[in-house]
Amino acid sequence: MGNTGSVKQAYAEILAQLGKENEKIVAIDADLQACSLTDKFSDSFPDRHFNVGIAECNMVGIAAGMATCGKIPFVHSFAMFTAGRAYDQIRNSVVYPHLNVKVMGMYAGFTNGEDGPTHQCVEDLSLMRTIPGNVVLCPSDANETKQMVRAVAEYDGPCYIRMPRSATQTHTDIPGYQFEIGKGVELCDGKDVAIIATGIMVERAMQAAQLLKEEGICARVIDMHTIKPIDRQIILKAADETGAIVTTEDHNIIGGLGSAVAEVLAENRCVPFIRHGVKDAFGKSGKFEAVMELHGLTAQGIIACAKAVIAQK
Amino acid sequence: MNDTELSRKAFLLREQAAGLIYRGKSGHIGSDFSVMDILVTLFYLHLNVSPAQQTDPSRDRFILSKGHTAEALYCILCDKGFFPKEELETFCQFGSKYTGHPNKNINGVEINSGSLGHGLPVGVGMALAGRMQGQPYRVYVVMGDGELAEGSVWEGAMAASHFKLDNLIVIIDRNRLQISGTTESVMNPGDLRSRFESFGWQVWECPGNRIDALDQTISEAKASVGAPALVIANTIKGYGYSAAENQAKWHHKVPSEEEYQQILEELKERRAMIE
Ligand SMILES: [Mg+2]
Numbered sequence: 152m153g154n155t156g157s158v159k160q161a162y163a164e165i166l167a168q169l170g171k172e173n174e175k176i177v178a179i180d181a182d183l184q185a186c187s188l189t190d191k192f193s194d195s196f197p198d199r200h201f202n203v204g205i206a207e208c209n210m211v212g213i214a215a216g217m218a219t220c221g222k223i224p225f226v227h228s229f230a231m232f233t234a235g236r237a238y239d240q241i242r243n244s245v246v247y248p249h250l251n252v253k254v255m256g257m258y259a260g261f262t263n264g265e266d267g268p269t270h271q272c273v274e275d276l277s278l279m280r281t282i283p284g285n286v287v288l289c290p291s292d293a294n295e296t297k298q299m300v301r302a303v304a305e306y307d308g309p310c311y312i313r314m315p316r317s318a319t320q321t322h323t324d325i326p327g328y329q330f331e332i333g334k335g336v337e338l339c340d341g342k343d344v345a346i347i348a349t350g351i352m353v354e355r356a357m358q359a360a361q362l363l364k365e366e367g368i369c370a371r372v373i374d375m376h377t378i379k380p381i382d383r384q385i386i387l388k389a390a391d392e393t394g395a396i397v398t399t400e401d402h403n404i405i406g407g408l409g410s411a412v413a414e415v416l417a418e419n420r421c422v423p424f425i426r427h428g429v430k431d432a433f434g435k436s437g438k439f440e441a442v443m444e445l446h447g448l449t450a451q452g453i454i455a456c457a458k459a460v461i462a463q464k
Numbered sequence: 465m466n467d468t469e470l471s472r473k474a475f476l477l478r479e480q481a482a483g484l485i486y487r488g489k490s491g492h493i494g495s496d497f498s499v500m501d502i503l504v505t506l507f508y509l510h511l512n513v514s515p516a517q518q519t520d521p522s523r524d525r526f527i528l529s530k531g532h533t534a535e536a537l538y539c540i541l542c543d544k545g546f547f548p549k550e551e552l553e554t555f556c557q558f559g560s561k562y563t564g565h566p567n568k569n570i571n572g573v574e575i576n577s578g579s580l581g582h583g584l585p586v587g588v589g590m591a592l593a594g595r596m597q598g599q600p601y602r603v604y605v606v607m608g609d610g611e612l613a614e615g616s617v618w619e620g621a622m623a624a625s626h627f628k629l630d631n632l633i634v635i636i637d638r639n640r641l642q643i644s645g646t647t648e649s650v651m652n653p654g655d656l657r658s659r660f661e662s663f664g665w666q667v668w669e670c671p672g673n674r675i676d677a678l679d680q681t682i683s684e685a686k687a688s689v690g691a692p693a694l695v696i697a698n699t700i701k702g703y704g705y706s707a708a709e710n711q712a713k714w715h716h717k718v719p720s721e722e723e724y725q726q727i728l729e730e731l732k733e734r735r736a737m738i739e
Contacts, residue, residue: 177596198596205625207584209619218591219568219575220597221521224589240616243579246584278558 156293157318158379159257163188165297169304170196176304177217178350179203181210186257186316187227206454207232211254213238218250219296223304225244227341229263230256230313236277246282246309253303254279254311259289260429261446262316262351264439271434271442277297277406280313280379286332287379289313291353292321298330306332313378315351317439322357323374335382341371344457345389345396349375349408352399352427358450363457370457381411383419390420395460397425399453423463427456465508467676467739474504474675475735476706477543479728481535486724488556490564490641494702494714496536496641498672499606503533505678506604506635507540510686515545518571524601525574525590529583530608530637531565532716538562538570546572581614583607584634584726588623591692602686605634610642613651618663624692625664632692633685638672639701641712660694672697704731 170176170192178189179201193200203210206362207228214224226233233240245252256275263270279287287305288310290296296314303310322338323330338353339360348356353374360370371393373385390396396416398409409426415423429446436442443449465473473623478497485491507513512524528537536556542552554560561569565578575586587605594601611617636656640647642643647653647700657667666688670681678697685693701715705727708717719727 201592201627203623206616206619206623208581208616209588209623211583212582212616212620213574213589213592213623216586216591216603217593218523218589219586220590220593222593222596240582240585243576248576351584440528 152230154321155318156321158290158293158296158315159188161293161296162300162314163191165300167191167195169301170199173223175221175223175306177201177222179210179214179224179226179233181205181207181228183228183257186229188321189227194284207237208240210398211237211252212244214252215240215244215248215250218252218289223251223253225255227257228274229270230259230272231270234278234339235272235313235410239276242282246285247271249308251307252309255296256311256313258316259313260315260351261434261442262439264437264442267436268433273403273429273434274406275313276378276400276402276408277410280406280411284309286310286380288377289350289352290376291374292319292323294321295323295330299376302330302332313350317351319351319354319463321352328377333382335377336374336387337385338372338374341369342393343369343395344461345371345373345393346453347373347375347386347389347396347408347412348399348455350401351379352401352448355448355450356453358401359453359457362450362454369455375408375435377412378408381415383415386412386415390416390422395423395464397427397453397456397460399427402428403431405431413417423460425456425460427453441455467679470504470508470675471738472735473508474500475704475731477504477536477539479731480539482719484535484539484552484555486719487553489718490556491535491706491718492532492716494708494711494717495530495533497609497703497705497708498699498701499530499533500536501673501675501678502606502635502699503536504639505675505682507544509679510682511604511640512601513572515571521597522599522601525587525603526601527575527583527587527605528566528577529605530580530611531578532593534564534566537566539560541570541572545571556599566576570667571644572691577594579613580608584617584620585623587632587634588620588627588629589622591629592627593606594631601631603632605632607636608642609638609640609647609653610650612653621660621663623664628690629692630688630690631719633682634692635695635697637699638696639699641701641710641715643712643715656696664691665694666691667694669696672699673703704734706730
């Protein structure tokens with residue numbers, strides 16, 4: 152634990168490895184292979200890699216067609232341009248016919264700092280989660296990414312994976328860790344409050360838990376790598392055992408992880424609950440960490456929410 | 465079946481499609497009548513598909529990108545034995561799998577369609593997969609002319625020529641009408657031949673409600689080498705029922721009982737006139 156690892160590098164490695172194991176896997180880019188790093192895949196399998204130019208709707212349609220012929224296409228672009236621009240193709244030509252296409256939303260949230268709001272997607276989880284039957288995932292570190300992508304390749308059906316650009320601390324290289332779609336992971340136990348985090352916010356939630364501990368507050372951290380289907384059990388268990396819940400995500404608080412957890416709680420448990428995330432706002436151009444800071448997406452931001460929710464008990 | 469017999473069949477299938485729409489109280493009759501001869505030519509003379517080949521990886525692939533003409537497609541698939549007539553009679557009823565636009569739970573349907581502009585990119589994917597797998601099949605995509613305003617059509621068109629997909633044939637049902645008027649007045653598609661040629665396609669054009677002309681033109685298009693093929697099939701919307709011919713208002717209209725009887729009568733007459 153504690154090593155830093157590049158999520159996108161891990162993705163590139165596992166995709167190339169899976170390409171070796173399964174010849175049905177195909178990689179498609181919309182001219183952003185410099186970001187998806189699929190050159191690792193295409194170097195070994197040039198005939199199974201396609202750059203279709205800057206045409207994301209076409210890319211997803213092509214993937215749908217290939218999937219009907221038994222291929223397992225992974226399509227790549229920024230989250231803004233897969234989940235955002237190609238929403239209709241994902242919805243009608245991939246998920247509605249339940250085709251085996253894996254849609255990658257690279258450089259999600261503010262991890263694409265300098266490019267500004269046009270390239271910072273804070274709505275993708277919301278868009279992808281509401282398509283009936285879609286599986287929606289978001290890895291928190293390099294290790295989880297590798298296990299997740301392997302599971303996704305084995306799963307027969309449509310998936311969306313939200314991928315951060317940045318490197319993160321590795322938390323999931325712990326004994327007994329086994330990725331499973333739809334099963335959240337308790338990274339550290341606690342009884343005062345549960346912080347349910349996804350993606351790069353898991354790292355910040357772990358820092359927050361450490362700092363809270365120094366103040367005598369015992370926080371449980373849950374890595375919710377699957378946004379859909381959401382792990383109801385782990386949420387209800389956390390509600391029962393801690394009595395206070397904070398969700399944290401580098402995504403709009405409307406429609407993403409916070410909403411998914413709120414839906415489970417509202418129908419089952421009445422506990423103090425706060426959604427931490429992007430408060431219905433567009434980003435800004437700037438260094439990634441600066442944009443995160445601006446939106447309060449820091450360990451300190453999580454700590455403030457944790458204390459506020461505990462105070463409501 | 466020869467061209468004459470198929471021309472008669474196309475009128476008979478129009479009667480069946482009209483019946484589905486009349487009884488199901490929904491459908492796109494003007495478009496069905498427009499596209500019927502194209503679909504008959506494909507399904508009875510060109511497509512290597514049958515109920516027995518549904519999982520055969522070498523079968524031809526057909527995409528009805530203008531998915532709103534589902535009734536025409538369903539009547540043909542039913543006639544070809546993909547599913548029984550009684551099943552199809554549930555068309556557009558609550559819970560029926562025979563939805564207003566095609567979905568792949570229906571035997572013979574390769575992909576859900578109807579969100580316009582989706583079919584060509586999907587066809588490009590099928591054609592690329594066929595090439596990767598060394599399969600001999602061809603991919604046929606039928607598009608409407610109103611649909612050509614969708615940007616994804618041109619993304620697909622660019623990709624098809626970029627990848628030199630000579631196993632892909634697109635047929636445009638060129639009836640010059642769409643929901644709110646003529647294609648020229650709504651969003652002018654311009655000179656389609658030169659537009660597609662400039663995108664690197666081989667282009668053919670023919671009368672689109674004549675089986676013999678369609679048959680010959682599609683045969684020529686299949687011989688295209690190194691480039692995707694386009695057939696501009698010049699059709700008449702509502703073809704076969706004179707009151708609906710070239711009338712945009714019949715795009716999505718359920719006939720009254722009186723109109724339905726007129727439709728059946730006229731289709732029978734037209735069928736009897738074919739020699
Ligand atoms: Mg038209």
